[in-house]
Amino acid sequence: MKTHRIAPSLLSADFARLGEEVRTVIEAGADWIHFDVMDNHYVPNLTFGPMVCQALRKHSTVPIDVHLMVQPVDALAQAFAKAGADLVSFHPDATHHVDRTLQLIHGEGCKAGLVFNPAEPLDVLDWVLDKVDLILIMSVNPGFGGQSFIDSALRKVERARKLIDASGRDIRLEVDGGIKVDNIRRVADAGADTFVAGSAIFGQPDYKAVIEAMRRALA
Numbered sequence: 001m002k003t004h005r006i007a008p009s010l011l012s013a014d015f016a017r018l019g020e021e022v023r024t025v026i027e028a029g030a031d032w033i034h035f036d037v038m039d040n041h042y043v044p045n046l047t048f049g050p051m052v053c054q055a056l057r058k059h060s061t062v063p064i065d066v067h068l069m070v071q072p073v074d075a076l077a078q079a080f081a082k083a084g085a086d087l088v089s090f091h092p093d094a095t096h097h098v099d100r101t102l103q104l105i106h107g108e109g110c111k112a113g114l115v116f117n118p119a120e121p122l123d124v125l126d127w128v129l130d131k132v133d134l135i136l137i138m139s140v141n142p143g144f145g146g147q148s149f150i151d152s153a154l155r156k157v158e159r160a161r162k163l164i165d166a167s168g169r170d171i172r173l174e175v176d177g178g179i180k181v182d183n184i185r186r187v188a189d190a191g192a193d194t195f196v197a198g199s200a201i202f203g204q205p206d207y208k209a210v211i212e213a214m215r216r217a218l219a
Helices: 015-027 050-057 074-082 098-107 125-131 153-167 184-190 207-218
Strands: 005-008 033-038 064-069 087-090 111-116 134-138 172-176 194-197
Touching: 005 033, 005 172, 005 207, 015 033, 015 050, 015 207, 033 050, 033 074, 050 064, 050 074, 064 074, 064 111, 074 087, 074 098, 087 134, 098 111, 098 125, 111 125, 111 172, 125 153, 134 153, 153 172, 153 184, 184 194, 184 207, 194 207
Parallel strands: 005 194, 033 064, 064 087, 087 111, 111 134, 134 172, 172 194
Antiparallel strands: none
């Protein structure tokens, strides 16, 4: 099993001091920084653009994991790759040509991922699993932070884990939405190795205490 990765989501950070929040949560033990990009079109919210990613790049000593909740995808995927993202993930239903978008991201020297909403099947992976570096399973509906975990996501995580293992490829399996200390072990047991947590970390007074508690739950 891969080493677990905890990826705090900046969606729940203090937007007035994002650079400081990034540095603080990395010092507290974050493995990745998760960057939720919303366009008020694909989802009903508006967050960060590539310039914010570029500005935060110098504050981050860990990979920046960009999750695009945007439509169309291609131009922004390339812009975030150029802005310093290490990994860019997108929703298959937000682009006309999934294979082409994956190639565009790789062409910028970035890793590429696919994101699956709670009611979305994994069928597209039958055709592009060889081009994917990360699979992100949404355990809430995208668009807002602070939502409760949808239990049916666990079945999808189990299915994705079987696909990854059968492929023999080095693919991360990430889960985003409602991840907390008290459920992270169940998500790991289903097969996930990377965990996005927003309000569970940034909503607390001691980031390090929460991250350490998550690691104990995963141990």
